Amino acid sequence: MSAQPVAGQGRIGHWMNLANLATAVAALLVAGVLLIVFQFLSLRNAMVEDVSVQARIISENSVAAVLFHDSRASGETLAVLSASPSIEAAAIFDVNGTVLASYQREDASKVSTPGPGLIEDGHRFGLRHLLLARRVEAEKRGIGHVVLRANLTQLYGRLGAYAGMMLAVAIGSLGIAYLLVSRMRKVIKRAEAHLDYLAHIDSITGLPNRHAFNERLAFALSRVDQHGGSVGLLLLDLDNFKIVNDTLGHHSGDILLKVVARRLLECLRSGDVLCRIGGDEFAVILESVGASDGEGAAERILAALTAPFDVDVHEIYVTASVGISRYPADARDLETLTRNADTAMYQAKGKGKNAYEKFHPELDRRVRNRLSLETNLRKAMERGELLLYYQPQVSLHDGRLVGLEALLRWNHPETGLISPAEFIPVAEDSGMIVPIGRWVLRTACRQVALWREAGLGTINVSVNLSVRQTRDPHLLRDILDALHDNGVSPGQLELEITESVLMDNVKVNVELLERLQTEGIRLSIDDFGTGYSSMAYLKRFPIDQVKIDRTFVRDIPGNGDDEAITSAIIAMAHSLGLSVVAEGVETAAQLDFLRSAGCDVMQGYYFAEPRPAEQVSALLTRRMPLVERSEMP
Ligand SMILES: Nc1nc2c(ncn2[C@@H]2O[C@@H]3COP(=O)(O)O[C@H]4[C@@H](O)[C@H](n5cnc6c(=O)[nH]c(N)nc65)O[C@@H]4COP(=O)(O)O[C@H]3[C@H]2O)c(=O)[nH]1
Known part of the structure; x- marks a missing residue:
């Protein structure tokens, strides 16, 4: 090109x-x-x-x-x-x-x-x-x-001799100068070639880098403009690369990138151009593609990554999310083409990773909706449209309420209650989760103080922490301030963190959790079983409790795999001295199974749905066991 x-x-x-x-x-x-x-x-x-x-x-x-x-x-x-x-x-x-x-x-x-x-x-x-x-x-x-x-x-x-000598000196000097200049030109050319190589090639994988990618894509698009045809663009993001990098170190991360690049090259056609355009982001330019070639390449890529990678002494499994867009069908310029492939890639990630998604205008509409959601969310904070619901957690030993999980709600003036599943990811992406999370902590602590002041006793509350919050250097101070300002003891607060939050930056998170635990705050791993799910790994973290994800609880009893996983998690957690909470308990049969498996605490619609603070107050006033004694072992 x-x-x-x-x-x-x-x-x-x-x-x-x-x-x-x-x-x-x-x-x-x-x-x-x-x-x-x-x-x-x-x-x-x-x-x-x-x-x-x-x-x-x-x-x-x-x-x-x-x-x-x-x-x-x-x-x-x-x-x-x-x-x-x-x-x-x-x-x-x-x-x-x-x-x-x-x-x-x-x-x-x-x-x-x-x-x-x-x-x-x-x-x-x-x-x-x-x-x-x-x-x-x-x-x-x-x-x-x-x-x-x-x-x-x-x-x-004499003049002739002088002129002859002059000529000889001139020719000699010219010859020497020519030799020196051509040698210098060679050195400069070599240096230029090396600089050009460095400017265009990613040093880890040897693939064209982002700069070269832009040049090559621009060239491919200009060819289509002149001669017709179409170009397919695949953007690919490794789903779990960050965990590998953080847990095994950058050296292993680099090796993984190298072997992934090699495997990707093997599964692509000779004319396809593979580039590494970011930390764990790759791009594939497919020239002269038919309508389904992009999907074909994406399927080959996902299939190529399924076998484990040997990195040092570790066997690592890698998945990827791939976004596809085509020129000129999906975009009329390079920027839009790349943005559309990016949108499709994030959509693939949202589908649960290890998937590909083809760009279509509906996606664009969703992105725009998301942007307007983001704008409205900013205003929601200022207008006081956010509120907390609380869901009881019940002890399976005596049926009493042991705590309440604070769950965020957005009471939109036009659309009514919006689920956190819809707006928390937007808040996380935009960074708004930091001020929102601070508000949740303060509001939950304030509510615990109000219940105490109303004579309803010492209530424990658990609050979800997102990854962005754990990266906030003021988090610890904010938590301690929220507790102190409301006279709530640290032992009444439990923080719920997902495995992916833990793995985001293992070293920093271990330090943060140790400091929180030293303060007396309880720590719980949320959605356990859906992520990294290594009990041995959890030993590294100072945690008190695991919460079994409701997807495992949903099909028990009856689903042998889920029964086995749930029992194993409970047994292993107990062997590590951790208590276990089961989420999403909706039926008496689920309750029976969990009780016989030795689960400590349950949370779910069977006992109570998340509800506003006033309704929880009524529940607390009754001081009744939420599970009838007759149901206890
Ligand atoms: N199907 C079913 N669902 C049940 C049952 N019992 C409880 N749930 C739902 O399960 C979710 C439990 O919360 P989560 O796993 O922490 O998952 C939460 C949490 O990850 C996030 N979230 C909620 N509030 C906050 C917050 O203040 N901060 C952060 N960072 N995340 C929050 O949003 C997620 C969804 O929250 P919700 O929609 O309130 O959904 C809640 C709750 O309403 C049941 O028996 N059946």
């Missing part, structure tokens, strides 16, 4: 190279020419000086000979020039321009009378010669001339 830009970059790089080379050569040429011109002028000046010195010597030595028109003496004076190889001819003239004596080397022509320009001391350069004249003076009066002609061959020879 990136072949075209790379080829374009290569051509530009090639032309840039040539341009750089041409610039360097031009600069060297200009510098070379300037240096040669400078050298030429220096050599010329030196030659003029040299020939001038010789002309001066001859003119001084020939004064007497010129005065007396002595040709022989003049000739002898000129004879010394034979020692200067550059002087090829010379002559001494009297004041009338008559030659008194002349000198010339082999093959050289005679020097004629100097022209008007040279009659005074001076020189003139020709292409091959330098002609230089000097007056012969006696008592400051000109009595004749000495004229010397020097050959420029030597000058040109």
Whole structure:
């Protein structure tokens, strides 16, 4: 997909190279020419000086000979020039321009009378010669001339040697510079390639990362725009990766990601693009997909993950939630396509995980509804539309009420009571559960104080804690304040946490629970059996009680598996010194079974549905056992 830009970059790089080379050569040429011109002028000046010195010597030595028109003496004076190889001819003239004596080397022509320009001391350069004249003076009066002609061959020879040396140095420097530059370019190219790799590849799995994913998806969509067809996008989130990471450590988490990536690659087609776009999030781009190809790929992915993964010494089971959306059927741009796949993925998670969901407009409507629910929930807090219902918990040993679970309700002015199952997940996602949870704690403690003040005794209350609340650094202080401000003793408060809350951040949660327990607050594991469900694991947490999820209670007696699980949970919890509460007890048959299995406390519609505080007050006033004594063992 990136072949075209790379080829374009290569051509530009090639032309840039040539341009750089041409610039360097031009600069060297200009510098070379300037240096040669400078050298030429220096050599010329030196030659003029040299020939001038010789002309001066001859003119001084020939004064007497010129005065007396002595040709022989003049000739002898000129004879010394034979020692200067550059002087090829010379002559001494009297004041009338008559030659008194002349000198010339082999093959050289005679020097004629100097022209008007040279009659005074001076020189003139020709292409091959330098002609230089000097007056012969006696008592400051000109009595004749000495004229010397020097050959420029030597000058040109030196200039040629200089230029040759310059050229050799220039070529040598260019060669060295070229070698250095090309080596440097190679190093830079390698570094660029590495940086590009790091920018596009996830270092743990070796898969394209989010950045590369966006590029590849954009490219795939542009291909569809040009040539038709469609693109499928699968977003995949590992359901329980965080637990693995928190419990076994990041090293094991990384290994798990690697092996998951390998298995995903094996189950995809060769043209499909698998990317890791976040901690435990993967994306698959399917090009040229048919209507059902996305579902086919999602099914293969879920099937591929079913076998356990060997990570260090552990055998780990991983499930995933997959969201599918198609371009252009579900979205007209990259952002919407990704958002729709994300919406579908969360829908798959909501279905109970280990599932896939295909995007459809109805999902979008649900997301919008959820958003409006979120806005209204914010207002609900301010308008006082939230209230607490309380559901009795009954001891199976004496049938008396041992506590009340506080359950949140939203009394919407238009739609009436809204179930917490509907709005608690929204409150958790938006973070609103933190102020709402604080309000629940304070209201529950206040209610316990009101019952005490009304002479209804010391009531225990249990309150649900969500994962967001356990991450709130002020949680402990808020709980202690709520207890203290209402004069409720910590032993009257029980906090219910689900297994997934516990596993969210094991180390931090163990510390938090230990501090809560030290304060005297009781801790209970809610919905036990639906999550991690490891009794051995629970030993690590300082808890007092487990609550068997109502899905196990629903089909007992009669369902052998549920009977076995319920009995096993009760037996194991007792062996760890924990008490057991059964949730969702609706029938006498369920009660009988649980009683014979040794369950300690029960909660459910059989005894009482959750109800407003005033109705609970009436129940408390009666002080009657909720289970008739006759039903007790
Ligand atoms: N079918 C059936 N159901 C029974 C029976 N007895 C009790 N229930 C229902 O079971 C749920 C028990 O609460 P939960 O497991 O903590 O589950 C709670 C809890 O997880 C959450 N929730 C409620 N209030 C709060 C709150 O204040 N804070 C937080 N974080 N979560 C809350 O919402 C969930 C649902 O609450 P509710 O709708 O009140 O549903 C309650 C209760 O009304 C029965 O015999 N049969």
